Amino acid sequence: MRVRVGRWPYPYRFAFGITDDTDQSNAARVRAVYDFCLSLGIRPTHCAWVYHPEQSCGIVHDQMPEAGAVLQDPEYAAVCRELIARGAEIGSHGVSSGNNTRESVREGLREHGEIVGSPPRVICFHKHNAENLYWGEEFSSSSIIRWLVRRLVPTSHERYEGHKQSSAYFCGDLMRARFDYTRLFRTVSLNVLSKNPSMPFHLDDKPYVKYWFSCVAQDLRACRRVSARSLDKLAKEDGLFLLYAHMAEKFVDDDARIHPEVQRAFSLISSREDCWKDQVSSILDRLLAIKNLIVTPRRSGCVVSNPTHVVLRDVQFRCGREKIVAQGGQVLRPDVNGVFVLPEIPAYSAVSLFKSEEALAAGDPRGISGIEVLRMKLEEVRRLLLFRSDYRSTKLREKEFVEPAAQVRVGTADGE
Numbered sequence: 001m002r003v004r005v006g007r008w009p010y011p012y013r014f015a016f017g018i019t020d021d022t023d024q025s026n027a028a029r030v031r032a033v034y035d036f037c038l039s040l041g042i043r044p045t046h047c048a049w050v051y052h053p054e055q056s057c058g059i060v061h062d063q064m065p066e067a068g069a070v071l072q073d074p075e076y077a078a079v080c081r082e083l084i085a086r087g088a089e090i091g092s093h094g095v096s097s098g099n100n101t102r103e104s105v106r107e108g109l110r111e112h113g114e115i116v117g118s119p120p121r122v123i124c125f126h127k128h129n130a131e132n133l134y135w136g137e138e139f140s141s142s143s144i145i146r147w148l149v150r151r152l153v154p155t156s157h158e159r160y161e162g163h164k165q166s167s168a169y170f171c172g173d174l175m176r177a178r179f180d181y182t183r184l185f186r187t188v189s190l191n192v193l194s195k196n197p198s199m200p201f202h203l204d205d206k207p208y209v210k211y212w213f214s215c216v217a218q219d220l221r222a223c224r225r226v227s228a229r230s231l232d233k234l235a236k237e238d239g240l241f242l243l244y245a246h247m248a249e250k251f252v253d254d255d256a257r258i259h260p261e262v263q264r265a266f267s268l269i270s271s272r273e274d275c276w277k278d279q280v281s282s283i284l285d286r287l288l289a290i291k292n293l294i295v296t297p298r299r300s301g302c303v304v305s306n307p308t309h310v311v312l313r314d315v316q317f318r319c320g321r322e323k324i325v326a327q328g329g330q331v332l333r334p335d336v337n338g339v340f341v342l343p344e345i346p347a348y349s350a351v352s353l354f355k356s357e358e359a360l361a362a363g364d365p366r367g368i369s370g371i372e373v374l375r376m377k378l379e380e381v382r383r384l385l386l387f388r389s390d391y392r393s394t395k396l397r398e399k400e401f402v403e404p405a406a407q408v409r410v411g412t413a414d415g416e
């Protein structure tokens with residue numbers, strides 16, 4: 001039985017999430033833009049700083065650190081705690097907007113969790129901070145690619161040392177222990193999965209990052225591309241629109257007015273009942289489990305295995321049948337669009353689905369193919385034919401054997 005599994009929880013056909021960079025933010029603008037998003041059922045992940053910067057940003061170019069709210073500011077911290085209670089997520093934009101030494105990172109990550117009440121799971125690195133892991137041209141180990149990057153974008157040359165154990169900025173082990181998901185690539189396509197279907201992904205040569213993910217990073221330009229047609233395309237592709245935005249800086253003004261383009265785009269997304277709107281970590285947990293789901297087609301049904309730590313809920317699939325029997329005996333029927341729903345696949349487990357009650361009762365999902373049955377029938381015929389010829393030749397040998405023996409016995413008898 002062939003089965004096609006959808007990525008998102010039933011009945012959703014595409015997903016929308018926001019990784020929100022805190023550059024230039026303040027408590028009032030964050031509150032205003034999140035009031036707007038949460039009222040529409042959109043649950044962004046706000047990536048926050050903990051401290052005001054003590055150093056410049058970058059080792060080579062030594063830039064002025066960016067301004068923006070930090071969790072040590074009580075008013076902004078209260079807003080962040082409130083956002084968590086209302087369904088948003090607080091991730092990390094690093095410890096501060098300037099370079100951060102190992103000790104500062106260690107303390108900052110601890111304080112982040114203490115201030116907002118839950119430790120962050122998602123991080124996006126800030127600009128040229130020295131402690132960023134495998135950032136800029138450090139991402140590539142090829143000297144040719146590094147040379148090319150320098151030629152193409154001369155200003156991009158920076159040094160990043162978060163993954164270098166000899167550096168004062170080394171913090172790879174601390175980051176690995178704290179974060180599940182780190183933002184890396186940026187796509188032009190609204191459907192990030194059309195370019196990066198394996199996200200979130202791990203790279204063995206970058207051990208300090210558990211999983212990388214990609215985003216659409218064009219702020220207002222991405223919003224302008226949101227239309228009924230582009231959302232239909234996302235739904236058709238079982239896609240994900242994961243926006244990377246500087247919401248407090250670009251989506252709202254000091255009078256708490258939301259940019260008209262954002263109002264239009266987000267309202268349209270919100271109106272879509274086929275869109276799953278969730279926090280970045282929830283979306284990435286789902287993708288991690290779904291991309292690893294193994295569906296093994298079987299003659300009497302199929303076996304669905306979830307080899308990850310994530311419990312998968314409301315898994316939707318199509319198989320072109322009118323009913324399916326789950327291993328507990330429940331009969332599943334498709335909705336009007338032919339979509340079945342599996343309420344739960346526990347972590348590290350397999351679930352069997354059968355074509356019929358009879359198949360369930362037999363308890364043998366694999367069964368046997370018609371070709372294999374035919375082969376066994378032919379084998380039986382072959383055996384019979386062989387047996388017959390064996391039988392004949394045995395009779396012949398017996399005859400040949402018995403006669404001389406009889407002569408010997410006669411001879412012996414003569415001797416007696």
Ligand SMILES: [Zn+2]
Pocket residue numbers: 021022023066093125126127
């Ligand atoms: Zn930033």
